[in-house]
Amino acid sequence: MAPDAMFRHPPPEPGADFNVVMIGAGNIMFGSDEGPWNHSFRFEHKLGPRLKVTALIDPSIARAEKVLEGKRQSFVESAYKNTKVYKTIEDYHADLKKQGIEDPNAIVVGCPPAYRGGTTKGQDLEIQMLKLFPKTAYFIEKPVGTGTVEAAKEVTQKLIKNGNIVSVGYMLRYLQCVQKMKQIIHDNNLTVMATNARYSCAYEAISKPAWWNKAIDMGPVIEQGTHFCDLSRYFGGDVDMNSVVARSVEWYEEPGKLSKIPIDESKIDEDLRIPRLTSAIWKYENGAVGSFQHAVALQGTAYSCELEVWADGYHMRLVDPYNSPSLFVRRPGDDHEERHSYTDDDPFFSEVSSFIDCIEGGPDPHILSSFEDATKSYELTWAIRMASEASRKHKA
Template identity: 50%
Template sequence: MAFNVLLIGAGEINFGSVEGPWNHSLRLERKLSDRLRVVGLVDPDVARAKSAIDIKLGSPSAAAYANCKILPTVTEAEVTLSPDEHPKLVIVGTPPFTRGTDILGQDLELQLIRAFPDAALFVEKPVGSGPVDACWRVAAELEKCKTLVGVGYMLRYSAAVQKMKQIIADNQLTVMGTNARYVMAYEFARKLAWWDKSRSGGPIVEQATHFCDLSRYFGGDVVLPSVSAHTVEHDEAPGILSAKRFDETLVPSSERLPRLTSATWKYEGGAVGALTHVIALHGITYDTEFEVYADGYRLKLVDPYNAPKLYVRRPGLATEEVFSFENDDPFYTEVATIIDSIEGTGTSPILSSYADAVKTYELVRSLLHFPSDSLQTECALQTWQIRLASELSAEAEYARRAAA
């Protein structure tokens, strides 16, 4: 029986890029094989959408896209798709500023549940880049409509991450701390919007959100007022980048990205978290590590996106244990999990609900400075907390220099 899928976004999330393994269409093809029926691709850039589908029509999976309609808006999809073309699953692979709120033009999830109330949603991370209180209103509406939703924090589905969880559970450990390090290779990051905080939300929201989510997955909820962060800004000597392939002067100075963000925080359970995000490397290879500490144990996950290895130091062993997971594909696992959940055939739960993903967004936003009234509410964002703390620190540094 055919499985109808509607794709939102004709860019790298759904169709792949040179920078990373994101490519939801390939995972759909692998999971559903000849059952896959892509009924439509929604993107306001119709030419780009047509190009993406034309490439698919020349691939071994061409049959899945044979009747795919190119649509500029969700409204157009609603009026164009016939009842037998209504999707079981909608993959939302658009930039965060298009979704996650109830603000007109930034409300993709709400548009979709109105147009296709029986469809499940798979939403890319982070849940948005707008006010956090708006994200919570979206979460409430999704809950009210009983919409099945998964959010693309695929590292939770990693076999290496699940091995870490197993070690912690088997040894009844209490996490003492987490330490995340994300060093980006920026040379091929040419999209101007990505380098503009007002559009992308910044590198913590766009990239480090995965590690903020892993931090919460192991450490628990964060005490938001405890977040402290410092940055290297674009106009400081250590922040000069030599391999940019775009004109950064097109971005207002106040909206340009920090080159390094270093943050710490306290978890509600007593543990401490730390994060360092750096825009520094050339080429396309990133450098990423995530550590968890507990009494007698140090778990270090290296290169979780591509060829993950887990290094475990435990009591009684003179050397580290090393586990390799080269053949694991957490992107596939998360897509397969939501499809199995739709069909009622799965035994594994969706690991990142929409409401839980909003909590990760709270941490990310807390690391950033976004002058929003939502930051005055009790649900002030966690991911944003890092940006807030880092930019306040940068402002204090500028004031110090001016006074010197």
């Protein structure tokens, strides 16, 4: 079971410094008003005064210095007091060797996926980290990249061969509701029959032009639906990729006309505009069936997300996992659903806590998302996109 809220976690034990390098000075690493992500905050609470951020790497020196200025004016000042800013990981490594300082305990990768998960220069961050810091543990944000699935698999094999501790940020696996579902399946010796995932985003609030451009953010299934494709696989297992079929509602079709798009879509090439709805179905390798639907349909700010899992006698529904997770379970012998909810659950903290426990031999050293597993989720999202594009009705 993943650990729960930070305030229930015992205060950090005193001990030796834990040196962390952070790559990326943006929202994933330091937080934003758009959501609960903020890796630095979780590392601060897990490690307390032991945390020493030795380097912050970002091509924008000004942005990096600005976030550090804010940290140095807060109660976590000691973690960032001596943090140096570098444009590249190569610059940091050269400075480290020049000063004769030992390698960091962990590298946290929060830069955009376009810079990682690949094998070509500029997209090969993990390969560079293996060359420069072969014995360091890596925490890497999802998805694993934006390049080819084959390249991501190649990176996977290099990481496995080198034997690094690697955790990928599919934090929904760490939700207590999700772990409760796993427990029910294990305790009752169930075989999953089907999964059904639905992800409806509030498109009116998505004002980042890149999100609306398939050439940059790769489309909503790969960029956004990845969490629910990953959760589906967490319960259903490996997917028979040849079985994936999908349909889409495209921007030029009558049902795909949206009234509150917050950007000027006319500036995006017609071929690169995103689908409004993608619906997919597949077979898992054990014979179970999976289905997934992503909709660019809601307005306002709140998303609507659900995952259903069926097994003999059981129906489990995970509702609103991002904001207020609840689990509804129907069991044999009772036609009424039982409800489970956990207050103050923080899966972002749980994944960071487990990562550090894995490095240090702590009480809960369970990484629930490896790079290999995350690459399989990446492969599924690409299979869905390719299948939906192959079956679409072209613009007249």
